[in-house]
Amino acid sequence: MDPHLLAAAAPITSTSGGEALTFWIIAPIAVLGALGMVVAKNAVHGALLLVANLFCVAVCYLLNDAPFLGFVQIVVYTGAIMVLFLFVLMLIGVDSTESLVETLRGQRLAATVLGLGFAGLLVFPLGKVIKGQPATGVADVNKAGGGNIHAIARLLFTEYVFAFEAVSALLVIAAVGAMILGHRERAEKPSQKETLRRRVASGAVLTPMPGPGVYASVDSADQRPVLPGETSGLVGGTPTLPGGGDAGPRGGEPDADGEGGTGPSSAPGGGTGPSAVAEDTAPVGAGKGSGL
């Protein structure tokens, strides 16, 4: 950086009171939100706490003279990405609680200790080094570039245009990848036409079953009525009227019904027509339906 510019820009060692107030309100909320996300039992609560945290970070961007990033943060992160997270959480099932069994013994404690150490390592030396450093402030650069958005756009489309293109390619790849990963081969389900074709090919009877009493040869109350499935020999075609002598096994001889399947083949029911090919091997009452 040009030393003249550095000298010209008023160095900031301490910021305005309003910013400090906002920061001291926002920062604890951010830290608490992050901690809450880590300890929250329910993943949805964790996601909402993370939304709060991301919102606080967005406010920090705004405080840092980065309005573009601040609003992008709100729109993209707290808006789109967290909604995506919540979608997936709901898809997977909110109640999928994680087991509290540690697979590695003492891992939780070790992780916490290490995390505390890591935080100390990050915060203390960094804070100490930066402490006395004057901050230049980005407000002048923003103003020189005609506003934050214009200045960022100028950088993005000149110096960083290659990175910009690469990132756009990355986004397209990510979208396609998500589609490939999310795509599921549909289980082969036969269409209605296919089902019909198979049914005809199997030789099953396509007509509906006749109502009860259609094949009755006797009108007497002491005879057992013919039930819809019990016509055995009379498969397909038009039912012959009783008395024609070909009504087959029925009435007082329910046992003959038991061999309904054999009926058509052994004793070709006169009026049954050509379609007497039902493969009816099922026992009495149940299988009669297909014998029809």
Next chain:
Amino acid sequence: MNPANYLVLSGLLFAIGSVGVLVRRNAIVVFMCVELMLNAVNLTLVTFSRIQGNLEGQVIAFFVMVVAAAEVVIGLAIILTIFRTRKSASVDDVNLLKY
């Protein structure tokens, strides 16, 4: 208030996120912790941009956001695929990388 306070805040957030990655078992929560860490780094970039007085940091933070968005899309799709096959979103159950 010194702008370095933002760095302290982002350091804290990063550490919390890393602890979350180590401790939690639910893949989605682990993923959210990774997002938290990315955001902490973004905050650092923005703060350094301010301290240094140029906009490069903000541009890079923008790129990080874009990459993070792509990463979230792919990561969640992977988690969903794993959940479909294993009926579990726990990182402990995914120890074979097959089936």
